[in-house]
Amino acid sequence: MEKEIQNGAYNGRVMTEEQMEILRKQIAVYAVICEQLVLLHNSLSPFHPFSSGMRPMVGGYFDPMGASPSSSRISTRHRWTPTSTQLQILESIYEEGSGTPNRRRIREIATELSEHGQITETNVYNWFQNRRARSKRKQPQTTTENGQADDVTEERRSCGDSGGLESYEHILFPTPDLGIEHLLSIGKFLES
Amino acid sequence: MEKEIQNGAYNGRVMTEEQMEILRKQIAVYAVICEQLVLLHNSLSPFHPFSSGMRPMVGGYFDPMGASPSSSRISTRHRWTPTSTQLQILESIYEEGSGTPNRRRIREIATELSEHGQITETNVYNWFQNRRARSKRKQPQTTTENGQADDVTEERRSCGDSGGLESYEHILFPTPDLGIEHLLSIGKFLES
DNA sequence: GCTATATGAATGAACG
DNA sequence: CGTTCATTCATATAGC
Numbered sequence: 001m002e003k004e005i006q007n008g009a010y011n012g013r014v015m016t017e018e019q020m021e022i023l024r025k026q027i028a029v030y031a032v033i034c035e036q037l038v039l040l041h042n043s044l045s046p047f048h049p050f051s052s053g054m055r056p057m058v059g060g061y062f063d064p065m066g067a068s069p070s071s072s073r074i075s076t077r078h079r080w081t082p083t084s085t086q087l088q089i090l091e092s093i094y095e096e097g098s099g100t101p102n103r104r105r106i107r108e109i110a111t112e113l114s115e116h117g118q119i120t121e122t123n124v125y126n127w128f129q130n131r132r133a134r135s136k137r138k139q140p141q142t143t144t145e146n147g148q149a150d151d152v153t154e155e156r157r158s159c160g161d162s163g164g165l166e167s168y169e170h171i172l173f174p175t176p177d178l179g180i181e182h183l184l185s186i187g188k189f190l191e192s
Numbered sequence: 193m194e195k196e197i198q199n200g201a202y203n204g205r206v207m208t209e210e211q212m213e214i215l216r217k218q219i220a221v222y223a224v225i226c227e228q229l230v231l232l233h234n235s236l237s238p239f240h241p242f243s244s245g246m247r248p249m250v251g252g253y254f255d256p257m258g259a260s261p262s263s264s265r266i267s268t269r270h271r272w273t274p275t276s277t278q279l280q281i282l283e284s285i286y287e288e289g290s291g292t293p294n295r296r297r298i299r300e301i302a303t304e305l306s307e308h309g310q311i312t313e314t315n316v317y318n319w320f321q322n323r324r325a326r327s328k329r330k331q332p333q334t335t336t337e338n339g340q341a342d343d344v345t346e347e348r349r350s351c352g353d354s355g356g357l358e359s360y361e362h363i364l365f366p367t368p369d370l371g372i373e374h375l376l377s378i379g380k381f382l383e384s
Numbered sequence: 385g386c387t388a389t390a391t392g393a394a395t396g397a398a399c400g
Numbered sequence: 401c402g403t404t405c406a407t408t409c410a411t412a413t414a415g416c
Contacts, residue, residue, distance in 0.1 A: 044216050079392050079411060100404075126393055133406065134391080271396055271407065318397055325402065326395085 080123045085116040090124070094131055101128055272315045277308040282316070286323055293320055 082090060093101070093109060101109065101124075110121040274282065285293070285301060293301065293316075302313040 041216065044212070081392080081412085103403085123392080127391095129404080130391065130393085132404090136405090273396080315396080319395095321401075322396065328402085 080119065082113075082119070082123075082127065083117040086113045086119060089113060089116070090127055090131075094128065272311065274305075274311070274315075274319065275309040278305045278311060281305060281308070282319055282323075286320065 089112065090109075106121050106124050106128075110119055110124045113119045113124065281301070281304065290297070298313050298316050298320075302311055302316045305311045305316065
């Protein structure tokens, strides 16, 4: 079974995939920020806390997306997946022994593969990187085959209590001083 | 995490009443925005909703401010990961355009950042190198043969028509490139 | 439904 | 400095 959403050649939506991804990320960010801000707000303003209206998850507010028409499958395709054709080409190139595709080569490959589906140079780059790393890790048993081969394979998994947002953790304030009025207008818009 | 704000515990904080009011308003606005955004997020990403246990405890490898000091807890991490505070500083320094930090500058930065978490000069050096390299590679991402990188000034890439979302576009697409990451950093910053 | 695995993507560190 | 490696995170798919 293939991915339901495939490469390009489809739209009718007013947002591109990239835009959707940006939207999703920002939403996630704001959601995280909010949690902290509500706490902060309540600690600063004990007289009129937000808790009363702050019941987003359990509903009871007003169902926003319930009746939305286009809410069926908003396509959460964020991760590129090579098509079978692309994979074949990639594999064959990988096996050619040109272990290290240069930047030019990457570009060539990307250009070639773009005829078989949506792809970017970054995708190609990542694919080769991952391919190589994976091969190395899976088959370190060339020389030290028997005996002690299987030491730690999958062990660090236990510590993975990540909050899920680590990879975005690099930056600072979007604008030095985000105007309150601006934010307030947004807030009011959201309320209605 | 606990809020020890409340009365009397002013640790030399210097905020005027006006500033406090501004802060409160911004918090309130963000809280409202968030409420909606959490809903939106859940509708867009049914696989990992924020609803239940939403633990934004992201880079919790070790406590930055030493609330839980000492002990051998911190020895499990091999790769340095900048804390949110460190990242903010690094980003701001990077954006200052100071270009190539000298050894001396590196040392200064490292010294400053060491107050916000474990860091070495090598970390700082690597960070700047990677940051620059990454930025450079980001440009040829566009497959369009537009050529000539569009200079990033203050131009907003508002994509005009976007259904019922046009009112959001100031916040949803603040900058074409590093919008999300900035925002996320705030989220992390607020955690501490 | 849940967890387990595969794999694309992010990023710190190292190499030349 | 540019490129590459190693580790980890994120998520889509599969198996229980």
